[in-house]
Amino acid sequence: MAHRQVWRHAAAVASVALTSAIVGCSAPAGSTGSTGTTSCPSPGVSKDAIKVGLVYPDSGPLSGPFKTVRAGVEARIAKQNAAGGVGGRRIEVTWRDDESDPSANLTAARDLVENVGVFGLLEETAVASGSASYLADKGIPVAGIVAESVWGQYRNMFAFAYPYTTGPSVTxxxxxxxxxxxxxxxxxxxxxxxxxxxxxxxxxxxxxxxxxxxxxxxxxxxxxxxxxxxxxxxxxxxxxxxxxxxxxxxxxxxxxxxxxxxxxxxxxxxxxxxxxxxxxxxxxxxxxxxxxxxxxxxQAQSAALDAYRAAIATYAPEQADAQQETTLQGYITADLFVRGLEAAGPCPTRAAFLSGLRAVRDYDAGGLLAQPLDMTAGFGQLNTxxxxxxxxxxxxxxxxxxxxxxxxxxxxxxxxxxx
Missing domain, CATH: 3.40.50.2300 (Response regulator)
Structure with missing residues (x-):
């Protein structure tokens, strides 16, 4: 899983250029501005919260392989909120089931963006191709597990590994x-x-x-x-x-x-x-x-794994076994989204998230990755x-x-x- 089998594949072929300019905003009079307690003119961002959507297959043929991913996401977000959120704002996650189907994936993404009003999405699924073009057109930040080549086509989509690539192989x-x-x-x-x-x-x-x-x-x-x-x-x-x-x-x-x-x-x-x-x-x-x-x-001994296990035990106790790869992958992709929010500054906008996270050169998920990733050069490339x-x-x-x-x-x- 990270290379889970795709049961139904909907390829997206449009290539979309996204702005890299960081859009600033001004704090209203009397607000604290830099503390993150001011309201920003950005979808999904309020004075004290940031709305994030989660799309994953809670039903359908992919529900088995992806059944534990939500626990990993929720544990990492809860851990962040316990530490004060991002810039003083709590992260609020609303989830939708894409039924393991590309068309349902698009429906779920549209609902979260247009009705719930989320800032960005976590796509923990193998049918993200269903909504990829729509989300790219709107400049919506996306992070998730790569199970299709579409993740290497749109620069608003972020991942920690790209198994499907048109770039060179590695030795x-x-x-x-x-x-x-x-x-x-x-x-x-x-x-x-x-x-x-x-x-x-x-x-x-x-x-x-x-x-x-x-x-x-x-x-x-x-x-x-x-x-x-x-x-x-x-x-x-x-x-x-x-x-x-x-x-x-x-x-x-x-x-x-x-x-x-x-x-x-x-x-x-x-x-x-x-x-x-x-x-x-x-x-x-x-x-x-x-x-x-x-x-x-x-089986490895590391402080990063100990911190991950502690987070699962504390914030997702219903997931009795933290030793599941998809749980860990959900945790890491949520961590990647948090890193993007931090890079977006005190008044996060979607454009600032995209340009800020693409500028990170040493992302390692707190020591959970086999190698630090250079987000400036590694887009769509195989890990070495x-x-x-x-x-x-x-x-x-x-x-x-x-x-x-x-x-x-x-x-x-x-x-x-x-x-």
Missing amino acids: TLGTYVAKAGGTRAIMVVSAVNPSSHGVAEKDAASLRSAGVSVVGQVSYAEQVTGSQVVVDAARDQQANVVVAELSGDALATIVQALRAAGISLKAAVGPDGYDRSLLGRYGADIAGMSVYLTTPSF CYNFVRVNPAGSDFDVVPGGAGPGGQAWCGHRIEG
Whole structure:
């Protein structure tokens, strides 16, 4: 999830230029101005509050993968409010269900902007393409989880990772696979999510940069295509690596089938599957399966993770398990939105949010990211640093595979492949 599978994809193709000028405002006579307790002529901003919308799939086929994201958002916002909000203003969140559907996503966004009057949106969904053009036209600040290429098209949309990009690939995955002894790879792409093909293209380039041959590609429809098609391709091409741009369940099913067929793998890697429930269902059958993350592994020891867990326990106690990737992603994207509000100044406007957050060069979500992000240059670009976790031989837990970079030496960092 960060690379969750998109069930229905609505591509937005318009490119919108947004103003970068910071729009100032004057405090009325008798107000305190710089304390943030004055009213500003900006939608969603009052004397003591800032209205923010949250759109996520509370129903529909995506509701399962995204079910914990709201807890992460609410915990981070509540933590900020407990510390005095932003500029003395509390952040008030109103949520809407986009039903896992692009058209419902547009309806939800319109309602929040035009009827509720929010300042900006958190789009924690895989169908944000439904409202992307509308929100860009109006210059609405958006932060969220990237599950579609549309996030790299509109500069009003902010994220901490861009798996879908038209920019260059990076060497990181290739280095990891080559270090594991991989030499011949099969790519497995989704038959129903065209965006997965773009991710596979970048991952294939990364593998080749490290001398790993890409010997085949298999189209796979979850719950429709049998894993035997991957087994046959791996056997025919003598592959010892599988890279799957699929859900964690699908990757686990494929790894289990390859093991049962007696095919020995040096690496089986995907962007999704860091989920302890998979260990309970598959156990040792998925030993060696790896997942790459832009966020830290929950096995890591860090002050940033401790602060995150404390926030979940304090402000979202209904989310009993903070060890869920989407909960953490919701927390980080809410933190990113807070950073944008802080960058917008004492009288926040939408234009000031956009230009202010795009000027940030060292965003790291309080230490929760594998690498600090330069928002001035990283728009729509793949991250160069990732954390890797691998299922242990007993299939009972995920082990961190240290790469020697980043906090605690855990991250694997590469460079962009130009040309």
